[in-house]
Amino acid sequence: MTVNFSLLALDQILNNAVTIPHMSGGQFAIPLVIRMATGGGRHVAAQHSRSLEGWYAHIPGLRVLTPATVEDARFMLKGALADPNPVIIFEHVMLYNMEGDFPSDMKEVDIACAKVRRAGRDVSLITYGDSLFKALQAADALSSEGIDAEVIDLRTLRPLDTKTFLESVARTRRCVIIDEGWRSGSISAEIGMRIAEEALFELDAPLRRVCARETPIPYAAHLEDACLPQTETIITTARELVKPS
Numbered sequence: 001m002t003v004n005f006s007l008l009a010l011d012q013i014l015n016n017a018v019t020i021p022h023m024s025g026g027q028f029a030i031p032l033v034i035r036m037a038t039g040g041g042r043h044v045a046a047q048h049s050r051s052l053e054g055w056y057a058h059i060p061g062l063r064v065l066t067p068a069t070v071e072d073a074r075f076m077l078k079g080a081l082a083d084p085n086p087v088i089i090f091e092h093v094m095l096y097n098m099e100g101d102f103p104s105d106m107k108e109v110d111i112a113c114a115k116v117r118r119a120g121r122d123v124s125l126i127t128y129g130d131s132l133f134k135a136l137q138a139a140d141a142l143s144s145e146g147i148d149a150e151v152i153d154l155r156t157l158r159p160l161d162t163k164t165f166l167e168s169v170a171r172t173r174r175c176v177i178i179d180e181g182w183r184s185g186s187i188s189a190e191i192g193m194r195i196a197e198e199a200l201f202e203l204d205a206p207l208r209r210v211c212a213r214e215t216p217i218p219y220a221a222h223l224e225d226a227c228l229p230q231t232e233t234i235i236t237t238a239r240e241l242v243k244p245s
Contacts, residue, residue, distance in 0.1 A: 003036040003052045003090065017086045018061035029084035033077070039092040039130055039180050040228050046216035049224070051180040053090040053129075054187035057157035063087040064158040065111055068132040070100035072109055072155060079111035090157075092130035092180075114161035116168065120150030123238045124168040126191060127178035128154040131229055135178055138234035147242050157187055165191065166199050173204040174241045178229050183211040205241040210234050 006013070017030045040049035057064045063083060067073040073091065080087040117132065118139050125135040132153050139149035150172055152165050169175050175195060179188035188209045195207060213227040 001037045002048045002050075002093070003038045004047055004050050006034070006036055006052070013062075013086070013088075014059055018059055021085055022061060030086050031081075031084050032086045033080045033083075033089065034087070035077075035089045035091060037093045037096075038090040039094060040212075040217045040224055041094040041130065043219060043221050043224055045219040049217035051182075051212065053088075053157055054179070054181040054185070054190075056088055056090075057160075057187050057190075059158070061085065062158055063111070063156070065089045065156055066128040066154065067091065068095065068129050068153055068155070070098060071102035071106060074102070075106065075109040076111050076155075078108060083111075090129065094130045111156060112159070112161065114155055114164040115153045116150065116164070117153045118149070118151040120148040120172060122148045122150075122172055122242050123174040123176060124150045124152060124165065124172045125176050125178060125234065125238065126152045126154065126165050126168070128157065129180065131178045131180055134229065134231045135234055137231045138238065141231070141235050142238055145239065145243075147239065149238060154191075160191070160194070162194050162198070166195065169195055169199050170202045173202060174238075175203070176208045176210060176234065176237050176241065178210045178234055180212055180229055182214055183209060184214060186211055205244070208237050208241060210237055 017032050020028050039051050065076050067076045127135045135151045139151050142149050152168050177188040177191050179186050192207045210229045210233050218224050
């Protein structure tokens with residue numbers, strides 16, 4: 001079920017499902033929904049711990065969803081099933097045991113928009129999936145130091161809701177992007193570049209990223225923890241932007 005095995009189906013997904021609607025001039029729709037488990041944290045070594053959603057977000061014609069909350073996990077699937085074109089839902093493995101409540105009258109969620117999960121004024125923490133909860137923990141810890149962090153849950157990596165995170169950066173004037181994918185060629189690089197292109201002069205400090213180390217994910221628990229983004233690293237990075245030494 002992990003995203004790693006999807007590589008065996010890349011031809012069918014990228015060269016067929018994605019291209020047929022375009023190449024047929026819209027005469028054929030491919031209402032395909034694929035759910036994949038992504039991410040590390042379970043100590044199951046490199047072949048079962050990758051975060052490849054950034055790869056898929058590179059492909060026009062795909063919608064890429066990354067639910068983090070129970071309501072998004074439930075209702076993003078509904079929205080994906082209604083989409084006439086291919087949708088991939090990346091579900092972080094560490095969230096499968098999450099429990100939560102949502103309003104009984106809730107019928108749907110917007111699969112096209114990011115969401116402000118915590119309002120703030122000093123720094124924007126932009127992320128998705130399991131890293132959302134690390135960012136929220138970091139924001140709580142930073143608040144005790146007088147740093148008010150805003151947390152943005154991207155929710156959808158393609159198409160990116162650029163408007164929401166640009167508005168957040170305009171409010172806070174500082175930004176940390178948290179991405180469990182590798183730094184090189186990552187979705188965090190795309191987000192950072194969009195901010196640089198469209199909101200550079202809104203910034204009071206350089207853009208910063210917290211990503212996985214540039215190595216296959218280790219098996220040993222302490223090495224895996226050191227490889228993946230952690231709450232403490234997010235706190236340190238945000239603090240350095242707001243209170244430079």
